[in-house]
Amino acid sequence: MSNLEYGYLGPPGTFSEQAISNYCARYGGSTTACGSIRDIVEAVTADRVDLGLLPLENSLEGSVNLSLDLLYQHPELKLYREIVLPIEQYLLARPGVKKEEIKEIYSHPQAIAQSGDYLANEFKDAKIIYTDSTAAAAKKALADRKRAAVGSIRLAEIYELEIMAENLQGDLPNATRFVLAAKKDKDLGPNNHLGEAAASDFKTSIICAPKVNEAGVLHRILGKFAEENIDLTRIESRPSRQRLGEYIFYIDLKGCSSDQHLSSALEEVKKISSYFRLLGSYPKTVIE
Template identity: 40%
Template sequence: MKKIGYLGPSGTFTEAATRKYSGREPVELVCCRSFPQIVSDVKSGLLDEGVVPLENSTEGAVSQILDLMAQEEGVMFRGEIVLSVRHNLLVRPGTEISEIKKVLSHPQALAQCRGYLSRELPGVEIEETTSTARAASIVAGSAGPWAAIGTYLAAGNYSLKLAVADIQDSSQNATRFIVLGKSDAGPGNNCRTSIIVEARDRPGALYGILREFALRDISLTRIESRPVKKRLGQYMFFIDMDGHRTDRKVGEALEAVARNAYYLRILGSYPADRSLAPPEEPSPAQGITLEEARAEIDMVDSQIVELIGMRTRLVEKIAGVKSPGRIRDEAREEEVLRRVRSLAVAKGVDPEMIESVYRIMITEYVKMQKRRVQSRMSGC
């Protein structure tokens, strides 16, 4: 029987997400004491899968999970669950709201109820716990007028009274959970892919990475930065995108990123949970307008010019090491033309047109290199 780990004790939102994920499948749910234990046990094989929270619609990413995934290789994303999160104020029977002196919960839950706490319980002591269920357990065993922020399940598990329901600041509050495994999921029609990437330390490096996805019309659904923790100002980026890593466009983009980034790691591809996603905006009845098409062409033109500029600067560097008698390398030119023709065919572009464009560029680059070499040799 499959073993799936979740953050305990019983009654956490992670348990609720795990139960939603497993559905009616016969599984053994394993209560874990911490997120690092879940990751470690999945990696070692003690667990088949583990469920951890990744981001919340109100408070953003769970940084502890991002840092764990950056540190631990051998664990991949293989599923996701989006859970509507409703926080409740739980007290021992007989405790009145006016008597509450302390509120306990997980830091994320406390942050998601910050408005309610400051408005309805100003001045009350706040204490962080390792989970919402742990907070409920502490309150149940306390003698003082304390309260916990937790789930309906925790209220039942620890014989607490639901004092106030739905105290979260946002009615649309939701948390996205990730299913961890030793491998990711196979390809499908509704997939998402997550990666970690560290850009090279040079101007435009991050733009160059993101451009690879834009050029292939790949939608990025999340970008999150975290410090590399080696020196100040050095960051890695967690990126989610629509599509499976084996899809042609996604695969091409990842290959291009791998060539240009300092570090790339694919966290995994998995079925996307869009159960709480807002409805897509309807497309215009007439499709794209002339103005919109021209605006997109202008954007592409800007990218083309920038890429030509990058290529030109590289050609200038080569001119700095060439001798007057070896400026033109016809074998290299033919190699470039063969390669771009092949790329054009693969991309569905007319290879004759691409070859014509490149022949013009090569001619201009040869002229430019001659001027650079002559200037260098004359000492000017």
């Protein structure tokens, strides 16, 4: 089992904590709650934790853009693993409370949004009150019988709340995607779980900016991957923040950078880029 220390976006009870606790239950390691995504990155770069859990997509708790920007701003960071957490929203209240007692429903605006249809149907007359986090909502529900909170099942365990309803988000597939980032030169010891997977199950992330900014430039970059028959799994353009109208691209690809096809495509892309960074090749863990 691993003795690594993982930084995550707290407080306890958030979906970030749910993801990292599940991960540690499987592979070992301990966790440190951080106050913000920026704090997680600082804890990693200052060696206060070994790895940081950064939310990248569809997260309730923080800005995806902020994680992407911080990865760009910290070239000393490398990605080691992707963690996918299916998001399920629960309605939680004090033990024994009945639905008709509930007059106020607390949660983070996005958790409320994801449970919109359910709440509109079942709690037409309840007052919806936004909180900073789903954990803060749980605390509110704990304090009064007329209150319920929307959030993860983890909150029920931590705050000893009862599950009043489950699957509030309905049928839509809904998951948050995180990555574990550490310093490139970090000695992570014999923690094989960070690299455990068949090479074919790896994903590779890069950030690149073209040398010239003109029509068709992204088409040319993607041509290099198409030639080597490499699948993209995600692409996003972001303003470079250096000059207006200049863009950098975040691209995720199927495969490991040690694969010959991928590595030769990456070499070609590097040649036509003014900025190029391999964020890492890493396997995926899906939390159940």
